[in-house]
Amino acid sequence: MKKKLIFIAALVFIACAFTSCTKTCKNCKQVVYINGSYDHDASSEQEYCGAELTAIELTKDVTIGNTTTKWECD
Numbered sequence: 613m614k615k616k617l618i619f620i621a622a623l624v625f626i627a628c629a630f631t632s633c634t635k636t637c638k639n640c641k642q643v644v645y646i647n648g649s650y651d652h653d654a655s656s657e658q659e660y661c662g663a664e665l666t667a668i669e670l671t672k673d674v675t676i677g678n679t680t681t682k683w684e685c686d
Contacts, residue, residue, distance in 0.1 A: 637661040640685040
């Protein structure tokens with residue numbers, strides 16, 4: 613019985629250790645530049661993690677005329 617409890621406790625510890633691995637998170641917002649100069653924030657800053665953060669970081673800047681909208685993350 614004691615071995616079973618130790619085994620279960622070890623499994624719980626390992627499961628917690630794997631789920632609490634370092635998860636990369638950053639605060640990101642969309643920003644607008646006109647002629648290369650900062651104009652305004654197009655969205656409020658939010659925290660993004662994991663796959664969602666990767667997708668944002670891989671998003672290319674959008675330029676229409678002299679206006680560029682891009683993601684900036686801290």
